[in-house]
Amino acid sequence: MDIRFWGVRGSLPSPGPDTSQFGGNTPCVEVRNEGEPLIILDAGTGIRKLGMEIINDPTVSEIHLFFSHTHWDHIQGLPFFAPLFSPKYKIKLHGPVHYSKNLEEILSLQMEYTYFPVRVAELASELSFHDISEEKIKIGNGITMETKYVNHPVICLAYKVTKDNKSFVYITDHEPYRNLYADADEMGKEEGRLVVEEQMQALIDFVEMSDLLVIDGQYTPQEYETKIGWGHSSLDDAYALARNAGVKEVVIFHHDPDRTDAELQQMLKDLQDRVWDPSTRTIPVRLAREQLVIRLSP
Amino acid sequence: MKIISLANNPKTTPTDLVNTISMDPLLTAKLLRLVNSAFYGPNRAISSLNRAVIMLGFNTVKNMALSIAVVSSIGIKDDFKWFSNEEFWQHNLGCAIAARTMGTTMGASPLEVEEFFIAGLLHDMGRAVLIQKFQEECETIYDPAYKPDIPRIDLENEHFGISHSELGGVVARHWKFPESLIMAIGNHHAPFSMEDDHHKMLTLTVHMADQFSHKLKIGIQNSPNTGTISEEAWAAFKLDSDQAEKCLMGLPESVEDAKAFLQKIDD
Numbered sequence: 001m002d003i004r005f006w007g008v009r010g011s012l013p014s015p016g017p018d019t020s021q022f023g024g025n026t027p028c029v030e031v032r033n034e035g036e037p038l039i040i041l042d043a044g045t046g047i048r049k050l051g052m053e054i055i056n057d058p059t060v061s062e063i064h065l066f067f068s069h070t071h072w073d074h075i076q077g078l079p080f081f082a083p084l085f086s087p088k089y090k091i092k093l094h095g096p097v098h099y100s101k102n103l104e105e106i107l108s109l110q111m112e113y114t115y116f117p118v119r120v121a122e123l124a125s126e127l128s129f130h131d132i133s134e135e136k137i138k139i140g141n142g143i144t145m146e147t148k149y150v151n152h153p154v155i156c157l158a159y160k161v162t163k164d165n166k167s168f169v170y171i172t173d174h175e176p177y178r179n180l181y182a183d184a185d186e187m188g189k190e191e192g193r194l195v196v197e198e199q200m201q202a203l204i205d206f207v208e209m210s211d212l213l214v215i216d217g218q219y220t221p222q223e224y225e226t227k228i229g230w231g232h233s234s235l236d237d238a239y240a241l242a243r244n245a246g247v248k249e250v251v252i253f254h255h256d257p258d259r260t261d262a263e264l265q266q267m268l269k270d271l272q273d274r275v276w277d278p279s280t281r282t283i284p285v286r287l288a289r290e291q292l293v294i295r296l297s298p
Numbered sequence: 299m300k301i302i303s304l305a306n307n308p309k310t311t312p313t314d315l316v317n318t319i320s321m322d323p324l325l326t327a328k329l330l331r332l333v334n335s336a337f338y339g340p341n342r343a344i345s346s347l348n349r350a351v352i353m354l355g356f357n358t359v360k361n362m363a364l365s366i367a368v369v370s371s372i373g374i375k376d377d378f379k380w381f382s383n384e385e386f387w388q389h390n391l392g393c394a395i396a397a398r399t400m401g402t403t404m405g406a407s408p409l410e411v412e413e414f415f416i417a418g419l420l421h422d423m424g425r426a427v428l429i430q431k432f433q434e435e436c437e438t439i440y441d442p443a444y445k446p447d448i449p450r451i452d453l454e455n456e457h458f459g460i461s462h463s464e465l466g467g468v469v470a471r472h473w474k475f476p477e478s479l480i481m482a483i484g485n486h487h488a489p490f491s492m493e494d495d496h497h498k499m500l501t502l503t504v505h506m507a508d509q510f511s512h513k514l515k516i517g518i519q520n521s522p523n524t525g526t527i528s529e530e531a532w533a534a535f536k537l538d539s540d541q542a543e544k545c546l547m548g549l550p551e552s553v554e555d556a557k558a559f560l561q562k563i564d565d
Contacts, residue, residue, distance in 0.1 A: 099336040099362050133337055153357035155337065180312035180351055188313065188348060190408035195352045229356070 001163050001296040003212065004030040007046020008288040010173075010218050010232065010254035011073055021261035023290030025049075026073040027172055027254065029214065033163050036140035037062035041159060041170050043078040046290065051082035054089075061088065064139055067095035068172050069156035070106050078107065079116045089125040096155045097131045104129040132157070148206045150174035151199075152231035160206065164298035167210040169247070172254050174216050175224075175233045176200065176241075207245035211296050214288060215241065217252035220267060235271045242283050243275075253288040301325065301367035305360050312356050316347045319363055321556050323390040323419045324426065328366045329359070330416070331473035343476035346412035374429055380440045381518040386426070389517025392553045394418035396507035399545040404499070404536045417482040417504045424466025424483070428458065442522045450522060451487050463487045490530050502535055510546055516553055 007025030015024040026044025033039075038060050040047065054060050063083060068074055083089040095103040107129070108120040120127070134157075137145040146160040151174050158171040177199040181192035207213055217238035219227055224234035235252055242250035255264060268287050276282055286292075300318050304310045319325055326347065333350045334343045344350050351359045374383040381389075394415045401414030429436045438444055439453040454461045460468075467484020475483075481497035482504045489502040506527065511517065513525025532539065 097336050099332050099358075133339075134342075149337070149353065151355060153355055155354065155358055177352060180356060181348060183311060184313045184348075187402065187408050187411055191346065191348050191412060192352060194407075194409050195349050199353060231355075 001161070001166050001168060002030075002032045002293055003168055003214070003296070004032070004293045005046075005253075005288050005290055006030060006050045007042075007044040007077070008253055008255055008290060009044075009073075009257055010216070011257045013045050014257040018260040018262075021289065022255060022264055022287060024257075025290060026076060027068075028077060029170060031161050031168065033140070033143055036143055036163070037064055039063075039139065039143070039145070039161060040065045042066070042068055042074045042172070043076075043081060044073050045077040045080075047077035048080040048082075051080070051084075055082045055086065061090060062140075063089060063091045064145075065091060065093050066145070066157075066159055067093070067103070068159070068170070069096055069152060069154050070098075070103075071154060071173070074173075075107065075110060079111050079118070084123045084125050084127070085118070087124045087126070091125050092128050092130060094130040094132050094137070096149075096157045097133050098155060102129065103131050146206070148203065150203070151177050153229070156231070158203075158206065160210065166296040166298055168212045168296060169207050169210045169214070171203075171207070171213070171215045171241075173231050175228070175231055176237050177203075178228070203241065204245045207241060207247060209246050211248045212251065212294060213242050213245070213247040213249070214251045214253045216254040218254050218256050220270075223256075235267060236274065239271060239275055239283070239285060242285070247283060249294075250283055250285045251288050251292075251294070252285065255287070301363050305364040305367075310360075312348075312351050315356070315360055315363070316351060320347055320394070320415065320419065321387070321391055323387065323394075323423060325363065325366060326416060327420050327423050327470075327473070329363055330420075330475060330479075332362050332366065333359075334474040334476070340474055340477075343474060345416055345476045345479050346409075347416070348412055349409075374426055375433065378429055378433065379437045380442075380520050385517045385519060386422070387517070388553055388557070389511050390419050390422055391556055392511040392514070392516030392549060393421060393504065393507040395552050395556075396510050396546060396549055397503050399549075400503050400507065400537060400542065401500075403541060403545055404503070413476075413478055414500065414503060417479055417500055418507050420466070420470070420479065421483055421486045421504050421508055422462060422466065424462035424464070424469060427465060427469060428454065428462050432458065440520075442520055446522060461487065490534060498534075499536065502531065505531060506535060506542065510542070510549070514546065514550060516550055 007028040009024050009026050013024050013026055025046035027042040028044045028046030029041040030050055031039040111120050134147055139145055142163055144162045147157045150156050150158045150171055156173050160167055160169045177196045179192035179196050181188045215238040216233050217235040218232040219234045221234045221236050264287055304318055374386045376383055397418030398415040401411050435457055439457055451461045463486050464484055467480050470480040470483045478497050478500055482501045485492050485501045486504045489505045492498050509525045509527050512521055512523040
């Protein structure tokens, strides 16, 4: 399984000389398995270049595009994804269920005539829309896609791709669950505490022993203190989940749009200093950057 | 609309939101319906608003509640002859608070206790449906002078072929509520006939809380139900009458406090 990063930045694109090393495109990750349909996670602006590569690749005909959620930075590249305009492609769009609109309605809104010259109904590819919740989906001959809700101000899904006993987990736009009932009565506080504990454990179970975890680590621990409830994690929280779940490698993702390349490198170095402990195994951690490819060999 | 003003206030906390939603049986019912039908399957259905907020996020639940409140149309019509929407609401809230207190006394865990409250709050949702759909017939059968010796639930069965309790259970199942709530709502008038032991104590507690609310005249004033509790119910219940009475101390005041809280938000 080859995982390639096409967009690693959160919130909005951040082009410029200070971000050129890690890249300024918003989230998009390609997952390739030989002889299987192509999987894409999120359609931030990074998907535009991936689309251009796909139309020059005769081996791709079926594409499964999974949205973690439908905030702007995860959908804004979709109208510029070239395969949408070609009848050669069968494209299945999967995204988290919403309580009042389905995925097709949500995605069609950003391609209304007011915002974009081509409407969804006019797209030439064979499109289908799939509203998904927590479930297990079979793709192609041997890929399993599992999903889990994570903690964000809108419904957001984490994805686990498994093929030939190798698994890759993608968790973007998530912050640790917390007890929101500090001001409630004792029973309410205790219920909150237990639900948080249960949800934290459920996420560890979901991630457990995966070969690669790509995870939101937008903030430093100090920054996070002022951004609680925004739906993003600190590097340390991201690393703690990786450690508690015993993953083999962790990649920090969804970089802050204001973060320069030099600042990102310093953040990583600081994290490594904080988590280094000679008595325990330190999990390899690196920063996601555009065009980074990670191969999980069976 | 309290929910709208709360949802538009950036200072609103999850506790404010849940406290306000849980005072409104219909909003609570619709919210749980939406949470469970949209996000969770029947095996993992959620029956606590606190849990829903932590699992789905404050923002999601707030916006769901807002969208429901805005389009909400189900309720007891204010021109219904025998009780007002406010009386109906107070009866349900009284039942909810009583059920929660009894659940706590019986040793329900913090993860279970909210279910007692919700089950009490929603136990009469079938009645709201009957009144909305068949107002004229309901004005006849809920008239305390009409066939005074016959329990209203028998009259419902006679007129509609289903009681408000059973109808509530059917609606709860259709709305994908957890099995515990379906059983409690659907059987709160006949908890002794239940074979399912798993949900029997919750259902029995709601039955007791309902009867106590009638006995204490909380909410609906004009009810022919005097809140008599059968020996069979006492025999099956985990609390004796002294313990139950302790749970009911301060119940009318708690309902009044809740009413005052809502008025304060409105002001």
